[in-house]
Amino acid sequence: MIEIRDLVKEYPTEGEAVRALRGLTLTIADEEFVSIAGPSGSGKTTLLNLIGCLDTATSGEIRLNQKLVSGMTKRELASIRRESLGFVFQSYNLIPVLTALENVALALELLGLSHNQVQVRARAALAEVGLKGLEDRLPGKLSGGQQQRVAIARALVKNPAVVLADEPTANLDSKTGEEILKLMRNLNETTGTTFVFSTHDKMVMDYAKRLVLLQDGQIIHDERRGP
């Protein structure tokens, strides 16, 4: 479960500090499939970065599975990222010199698993996202949709509690984007992993089971939808 209370994030600038989030409060239950939507500059990416322990809040609280993240040391935050969180980025963020399999395996190697375990689980994760047979391809030899599938496999392979996806379909054509969304939703239903993704795309919002709309760093609409 993700519990956010009075979350504020300010970015210092030369003049007045820019407030990206203005006292945001939100709770996301386990196994939810949540879309954080809103126009550019509404604070979607900032919120995801804070939930994902990639950045620290100016004030307020974030709890992940009852653990208070705010105030944790960098080492503790790294540990949370390693064990409990998976990321899918808009620009895939795969390591270009690693093959699809090596990119996925990396997340497991950091957990200290044996070579055999890493290989078996990484191959299975790639097969699950429909990339069987493409394990040895470098990211540069894969299409945008295939790269995003590798990123999803990398995020899911360690069985995290939460997968955070920042504009996961923004760099993809609508057909491929839809396939990715179907895949994410299917994985949410089969694995029970919580998915939180940001978007400003109407089609993407339609796939969400819960839609949270942001504007100027505040929630203006929070709607749960049917299955």
Next chain:
Amino acid sequence: MQQIFRLAVRNLGRVKRRLVITAAVIALGVGLFIWIDGFVLGTSRQSETNLITYETGAFRIVSKQWWEERDFMPLNDSFHGYEELMTRLKNLGWHTTPVVEFFADVIVTDGNLILPIMAVDFTSLDSVLPLTKHLVAGSVPKPNHAQAILGSWLAKDLGLEVGSEFVLQTRTREGSYQTLDLVVSGLVTTPHPAINRGRILMDLNLAKEVLQLDHAVTSVVAAVFNPYAIEQEAKRALAALDLSPNLNLLSWKELGADAVASAQQDQQQTAIMVVLFSLMAAVGVANTMLMATYERIREMGILRALGLNSSELRLLFLTEALLLGFLGSAVGLLLGVVLNAYFVTQGLDLSAYVQQVDVGYRLSGVVYSAWNPPAMVGSFLGGIVLAGVASWLPIRRVVRMTIVDCLRHT
């Protein structure tokens, strides 16, 4: 820790271009350092050996006055009783030979030249200063004959050859002018350039007679007794001899102070050159490491997002840098060994150069490099440390960036 090391090893082989460029810079620096250092050491040792073997001997006994006025080689500061000294030294195990050195005007058909003349006892000379072993033409002067051996380069400069005649004009011990007609009986080409360039050897007894020296000589030269402990042996001889107060026992270092100083100066210059070269290599390595680190900022962001903490990231990149340094240093060591091995066995022929220019070193002909294991180990380790140090600052800077900034980096 094991995980980080495994990742580092794998990362190293992933970008071969970066690996090759950085390792090549380190290898070049280490290899050239080993070669230059070996060459400098080799020339220095060879120069020292030639100085002792052909010029100074292990030590000499001279009068204090003669040593003070050595630039003029005054005959009136020669000393008597050298035979007894030689006997005592012989009893102590030293080979010795008496020498008279003086300046003379050497007159040949085309002109004249003031040169140092060395009058020697040819029967005992070679056991102390093996000059006549290097005869390239003619023969050793017969006892009491007006004959001389010349350095081959000097003979060429003066237009003399075996059988040619020339005249020496000098002053006797009492100061009166004396002229002596000499015939070139032989020519020597030794490994010592100053001998080849400016040495004239003549018979000692003849010199004593014409220079009115009676039984005096200007020095007694002792051969090397123990090449590994010349200084200690000289001290031992000095203690045993109980020399009269007007005599000095001078070691080869004192006798060849100019050569030692010149060699030291050259070594310092070479050391400066090596340091500058190493600095250039260091800048090269630092630059490639800097580029290699900065082009991986996004990758560092991804690794941190996947859960690698700052210490682990620093350790990962430092391990990579040290492995790269190890690889470059190993190749450099191999390169240096191969380069140096060639110059240790084949040497570098400097004869054409040293005939024209006096470089201070007592070297002529082929110069050989030497092996210097401590410097080789030092440069090998230095290459590794350099790679680590060069990567440390950019890594530290990247680790200080936020993960979000790393991920946005293009």
